Amino acid sequence: MATERDLELLDDYLSNRLKGPERIEFERRLETDASLQNELAVQRDLVEGIRAARVTELKTMLNQLPVPPASGGSIAAKFAAWAIAVAVVGLGSYYLWQHTTTDEPTSAETAAVQRDESAVTSDEPTQSEQPAEEAVPSAKDNVESDAADNANVPAEQPTVKKETETAPKVSPPIQPDVTPYDPTRELETPNGRPEPLTDPGEPHSVESSIVVEVVDTGKRNDFHYQFKDGKLYLLGSFEKDLYEIMEFFNDDNKRTVFLYYNSAYYLLDETRTEPTPLTPITDPELLQKLRNYRDR
Amino acid sequence: MVYKASSDMNEKELFERIRSGDEKALEFLYKKYYRMMTKMVITNSGTEEEARDIYQDALIVFWQKATSGNLVMTSKISTYIYSICQNLWRKELDRKKRLSNETNDTPVSIDTDSAEREKIIARCINQLGETCKKVLMYYYFEEMSMQDIAEKLGFANTDTAKTKKYKCKKKLDELVKAQYSERDFLD
Numbered sequence: 001m002a003t004e005r006d007l008e009l010l011d012d013y014l015s016n017r018l019k020g021p022e023r024i025e026f027e028r029r030l031e032t033d034a035s036l037q038n039e040l041a042v043q044r045d046l047v048e049g050i051r052a053a054r055v056t057e058l059k060t061m062l063n064q065l066p067v068p069p070a071s072g073g074s075i076a077a078k079f080a081a082w083a084i085a086v087a088v089v090g091l092g093s094y095y096l097w098q099h100t101t102t103d104e105p106t107s108a109e110t111a112a113v114q115r116d117e118s119a120v121t122s123d124e125p126t127q128s129e130q131p132a133e134e135a136v137p138s139a140k141d142n143v144e145s146d147a148a149d150n151a152n153v154p155a156e157q158p159t160v161k162k163e164t165e166t167a168p169k170v171s172p173p174i175q176p177d178v179t180p181y182d183p184t185r186e187l188e189t190p191n192g193r194p195e196p197l198t199d200p201g202e203p204h205s206v207e208s209s210i211v212v213e214v215v216d217t218g219k220r221n222d223f224h225y226q227f228k229d230g231k232l233y234l235l236g237s238f239e240k241d242l243y244e245i246m247e248f249f250n251d252d253n254k255r256t257v258f259l260y261y262n263s264a265y266y267l268l269d270e271t272r273t274e275p276t277p278l279t280p281i282t283d284p285e286l287l288q289k290l291r292n293y294r295d296r
Numbered sequence: 297m298v299y300k301a302s303s304d305m306n307e308k309e310l311f312e313r314i315r316s317g318d319e320k321a322l323e324f325l326y327k328k329y330y331r332m333m334t335k336m337v338i339t340n341s342g343t344e345e346e347a348r349d350i351y352q353d354a355l356i357v358f359w360q361k362a363t364s365g366n367l368v369m370t371s372k373i374s375t376y377i378y379s380i381c382q383n384l385w386r387k388e389l390d391r392k393k394r395l396s397n398e399t400n401d402t403p404v405s406i407d408t409d410s411a412e413r414e415k416i417i418a419r420c421i422n423q424l425g426e427t428c429k430k431v432l433m434y435y436y437f438e439e440m441s442m443q444d445i446a447e448k449l450g451f452a453n454t455d456t457a458k459t460k461k462y463k464c465k466k467k468l469d470e471l472v473k474a475q476y477s478e479r480d481f482l483d
Binding site for chain 1: 322324345352355356364416417418421432437
């Protein structure tokens with residue numbers, strides 16, 4: 001029969017809390033004490049059972065989360081998806097612009113979309129080695145540094161700074177400007193032939209230029225936002241959850257900003273300097289485009 | 297078009313939240329890298345289901361190491377998880393290969409006692425209250441300190457957490473030993 005002290009030691013031993021000479025001494029005792037060995041076997045079963053139960057619990061939790069469809073499907077499926085994406089550009093862009101306030105002619109916007117697509121493609125050499133899912137900023141204070149990230153950031157920063165410096169105090173009306181994800185890009189090689197999708201390598205990381213501050217206002221202005229003093233303020237209890245800011249720049253350096261929070265997307269109007277309620281986007285085409293970008 | 301995105305967490309913050317056992321951060325991480333990690337398995341002869349399993353297992357390994365304080369990050373989180381996925385998938389492929397090489401008439405040995413013991417323990421754990429389960433899981437799986445457990449579960453102090461853990465473990469011990477005795481699993 002194991003004593004209370006033995007049970008304590010067994011507990012520390014099995015939970016990796018018994019270290020150094022104490023552990024060595026205890027292992028010596030275990031070699032010669034049959035009853036302690038029996039108790040160890042039972043306690044090991046218990047601890048392993050608790051660990052297995054926790055793994056099951058975590059897996060159940062993860063299985064309940066919505067996830068994007070896994071990539072790597074058949075090439076035919078990818079081309080089919082690409083064809084749908086082309087249809088969205090061709091037919092959907094007009095529809096999209098109809099739903100937004102604009103100062104510019106429709107034809108100019110269509111041309112902008114086409115130029116935008118080529119701009120994305122020209123980034124491919126940098127991105128081809130990097131899975132596009134990555135969106136965590138590669139800040140200098142990261143746990144570790146990454147050469148690939150550091151190489152990316154300077155290339156992107158001039159665009160951001162230019163926008164910040166030249167942006168008028170009152171932003172022009174919002175023009176959501178997003179382009180559908182072209183799944184064939186990841187299949188293309190310089191010789192124009194698809195190649196197997198293998199190691200995605202290091203992820204891509206581009207940091208948004210917007211400074212965000214969360215202000216818990218209690219019940220007043222809960223789930224609102226405002227742009228003030230060059231910052232975006234999210235008003236409400238956001239700190240308990242996770243949010244993402246998505247920025248889109250067109251050729252004229254016009255910026256459109258979206259918030260992603262709790263599986264919903266919100267358009268952020270930069271002219272709003274007073275607390276403004278957050279209203280989820282419901283336009284299915286715009287939602288699809290945002291999802292496509294976020295999933296990359 | 298230039299697309300930029302940011303989240304409210306950088307790598308360091310994300311890792312710190314994982315380290316403190318923040319399940320919201322784990323969920324965030326899971327969704328963030330789902331496609332990247334499952335792609336590796338799927339493009340290496342795996343099914344989507346296998347890919348999901350491997351990714352979940354890898355993420356849980358990362359979670360356990362981080363929460364127990366046994367992990368110092370020297371690479372990006374994604375790189376670390378990706379390498380675990382690769383190792384797990386290699387092992388799984390080896391296991392499949394071994395199985396396919398075995399002849400059909402090879403006797404398969406099943407440790408029925410061990411399986412029975414596992415079932416007993418799972419049943420007994422389910423008989424515990426939610427707080428008891430959490431205390432034991434945080435202590436033995438996440439290997440959290442009593443201080444962290446007390447904060448996470450809203451106990452008054454470390455001593456309360458210690459006492460709770462002691463009582464819960466004792467309760468489980470009694471439940472399991474009673475069942476083991478009935479089946480002569482105790483020597």
